Amino acid sequence: MWNTIYNWLDERLGFNELYTNLLDRPEPKTTWWNTLGSASMFLFIMQGLTGIFLTVYYTPSPDHAYDSIQYIMEGVAFGWLIRGIHHWGATLMVILVFVHMLRVFFTASFKFPRELTWLIGIGLFLTTLGMGFTGYLLPWNQKAYWATTVGTQIAGTVPFLGEFILKALRGGPELSALTLQRFFSAHIWIIPALLAGLMGVHLYLIIKHGESHFPTKED
C-alpha cells in the first residue's frame, strides 16, 4: 500500500534520483572540515524558522520594538528560547560561514571548475554579514542604536556617493522610524531572499562538480 503510493509519487517527483544526487553522491575522503557548509545551511534554516516565529510578536517601530522584545523575553512561553537561538545562531552562523571560507581557501577548493562556487560563496558571506548588521538594529536598544549610527556613518565615508548611501541606508539624514522599518524589511525579506537564491546556485554547483579532494603533497 505505502509502496504503491511511494512508487506513484516517485515516478512523478523522482525521489530516488533526488536522494542519490543529494545524499548519496560520491565523496572524496572527507573530514569534519567538509561539514561546515552544511552546518551553515542548517543554521540559515534555523535562523529562518526562529525569525519567522519572532515576527509573531516583534514590532518594528521605535515605540514598540524594545517593549515587544521585552515581552518576548519575559511574557511569552519559551520566548527566551526562540530569541536565544536566533541571537546566538546569528553569531555562530557568521563564524561558521567564515571558517567554511577559510577551509575552502586553505584546501584550494576554489580552483577550476569551482571558481563560480567560490564567488557565489563570497556573496553568501556578505549577505550573512548583512543579516547580522540589519538584525543588530532591531532590538532598538542603546547598543543597537549606536552600532547602526556608527555603521551607517562608515558607509557614508565612501567618496562622492557617501552622503547618498548614508541617506539611502537610514532613510534620511538621521536614524529614525524609517531606518528601523527598512532594516527590518531588509532583514526579513530582501537579504534572506538574496541569500536563499545564492545558496540554491551554490548548492547546485556543489552537486554538479562534487566536492574537491584535499590536495596531497604532490599537488
Place this chain on the structure above:
Amino acid sequence: MSGSHELSRRDFIKVTTGIVGGLIGAVVGLPAIFYLIDPALQEGGKEAWIPIGKFEDMQVGVPYPFSFTRVQVNGWERTASSFGGYAIRKSDSPDDLLVLNSRCTHLACTVNWHAESDAYICPCHDAKFSMEGEVLDGPPPRALDIYEEHRLTDDGLIEIFFKEG
C-alpha cells in the same frame, strides 16, 4: 560483517542522524508551539462594578445608551476596549431595569437604537432587535445579551457587574 542482524556503519549513521535530528526538532518544535499559542492560554476575566449613568436620567420606556472602556494589557501594550449597551427602565423601581449589551449576537458588531424604527439595528448585517432585545429580523441566533447584575448606589448611579471575557 557476517550476521545480518548486526547494524551496518551506514545504518548506524542513519539511525543516529534520525534520533539526533528528532531530538533537536522536538526541543525546538514543542516550545515553538507553546510560544505561538501562549496568548490563547492567558487567563483574563477581571471583574468590576461599572457605573453607567444616573438612575434619574433614565426615562421610562426610552433606551438609555451608555458606554465605557476597559483598559487591558495585551502583550506589551495597554489597549482600551469599548463596551456599551442600553438601559431600559420599565417602572419607578430601580430593580425593574433591563440592561442590554449592545454587542450583536450575530457577529459582534455594535447595534444602535433607532427610535424611528423602534428597534436596535446592527449596521453590519441588518439585524433588528426590539427594545427588550428580542430578535425581530435578520441573522442573529438569539436575543441581545443582558447584564444580569446591576445595582443602585447611594449617589443615585446605576452600576453593572462586568466580567472581562
